[in-house]
Amino acid sequence: MPRPTRSSQKAIKREEEDVKDVASSKPAKPAASAPKRKADSQPDAEEPLANGSAKEEQQQKPKKQRKTKVKVEEEAMVLAERTDVSSLARAMYIGAHVSAAGGVQNSVTNALHIGANSFALFLKSQRKWANPPMTPESQEGFISQCKQHRYRANEHVLPHGSYLVNLAQADADKARQAYDSFVDDLARCEQLGIKLYNFHPGSTGGDAKDKAIGRIAAQLNRAHKETQTVVTVLENMAGGGNVVGSTWEDLRDIIALVEDKTRVGVCIDTCHAFAAGYDLRTPEAFKKTVDAFNDIVGANKAPLNSNRDLHANIGTGFLGLRAFHNVMNHPDFQDKPMVLETPIERKGPDGKTIEDKQVWADEIKLLESLVGMDPDTKEFAKLEAELQDRGADERRRIQEQVDKKAVKDTKAKTKKKRGSKVKKEETSDEESG
Ligand SMILES: [Zn+2]
Structure with missing residues (x-):
């Protein structure tokens, strides 16, 4: 799964x-x-967010960028x-x-x-x-x-x-x-x-x-x-x-x-x-x-x-x-x-x-x-399909990572097993890799 x-x-x-x-x-x-x-x-008049954010930003970001971000936040509050x-x-x-x-x-x-x-x-x-x-x-x-x-x-x-x-x-x-x-x-x-x-x-x-x-x-x-x-x-x-x-x-x-x-x-x-x-x-x-x-x-x-x-x-x-x-x-x-x-x-x-x-x-x-x-309506099915479609690339990417990891884990296990097998068989001269 x-x-x-x-x-x-x-x-x-x-x-x-x-x-x-x-x-x-x-x-x-x-x-x-x-x-x-x-x-x-319009933002509320008593809105404290912009000031708070500005203060925090001041410590981390250069001045020019800070102004831009606060402005953006104010506009879309x-x-x-x-x-x-x-x-x-x-x-x-x-x-x-x-x-x-x-x-x-x-x-x-x-x-x-x-x-x-x-x-x-x-x-x-x-x-x-x-x-x-x-x-x-x-x-x-x-x-x-x-x-x-x-x-x-x-x-x-x-x-x-x-x-x-x-x-x-x-x-x-x-x-x-x-x-x-x-x-x-x-x-x-x-x-x-x-x-x-x-x-x-x-x-x-x-x-x-x-x-x-x-x-x-x-x-x-x-x-x-x-x-x-x-x-x-x-x-x-x-x-x-x-x-x-x-x-x-x-x-x-x-x-x-x-x-x-x-x-x-x-x-x-x-x-x-x-x-x-x-x-x-x-x-x-x-x-x-x-x-x-x-x-x-x-x-x-x-x-x-x-x-x-x-x-x-x-x-x-x-x-x-x-x-x-x-x-x-x-x-x-x-x-x-x-x-x-x-x-x-x-x-x-x-x-x-x-x-x-x-x-x-x-x-x-x-x-x-x-x-x-x-x-069980068309409306729901449509919405469901749209959202799944939107996430398809991301899910594929994650699935690939999961699969890759599974392969890696299996390989690591096999290697480990083989490693111990090699050790056991060293004396019998049978291991060819
Ligand atoms: Zn938590």
Whole structure:
């Protein structure tokens, strides 16, 4: 089965670098069915984004380029109006992982501009351990912006943890450092009125998995005692190496050791799930995956399963549009934040990589359009075919890489085998290569 490992890695890399200047191979285009760009929108007068971005840019880029980018951002600030969730057949809150450059308060308007009804963000730099405490301006700004724009931070905002933090860390000093950063993030959530906090379970570091899981749970139990309300949301992982969390069983085993079950939840990353072998593409496969999740993790014990989406543009990847139709019409996902991590980088006219947030604005509308849509219609089939067609080159490229790797792995194995065979046969003079 083709698995979108590469696109997953790309998205993770994108997040790590806080979407500044990652090279992109494929120009992303807005979805065909999505509403047209709202070109006449004017930015809000109290808009803090431009200043925040400008400040951040100032440290990184030459003056001339900075001006151009800010100007471009100002002109195209509102890329889509937010959909009134009550107008959808089901209450689906769709958004994206937006930038918090210049302070967490800026994430609110960044979400607003792409028409998001939920959003994810980093609460501090996810690339370094030492971070200054959150400023009162950021705290108050975030709360007032949420209030002004009617975002319920306690339901529909899902911060993402730092990639540096590994709660399964065995080394005492490193474990302390990880814990301190983790609990600091939880404290920030509570200061901002955010209830859900999404993080990667961790890595065994080569140790036995049950021990690693024990350490994760112990860190969570301690963190729950040192904070009041925030729910720690475990993300399922794509797997590979020493990663914990690529199976529902891993998540179940962590949750089993968490003392306060009201403080733990699960975030399903559709791309990670698919890469780990949980199919979502047909209604039958989707049901099987969801049933397995409910049986093993227990939807009742872990009441909060929000979802997070994937790393190829919606409908263009291996998952296909049907998988997202399944997700968008699954009753358990109602009222939960659902955030896009789809790629939005493309080459600008000057050859430089830019972010096209219109992609998110359009994908939000595309996903919303799937709510209650009958998939057995010509309209759906046409949209599905169009999007698959758009992603054909990228899928072929990824498939070739997967195949190449498989061949390489097989060769390496054969070589190894042959190597030992050669050794054995050296004495018999039979090996001819
Ligand atoms: Zn993640």
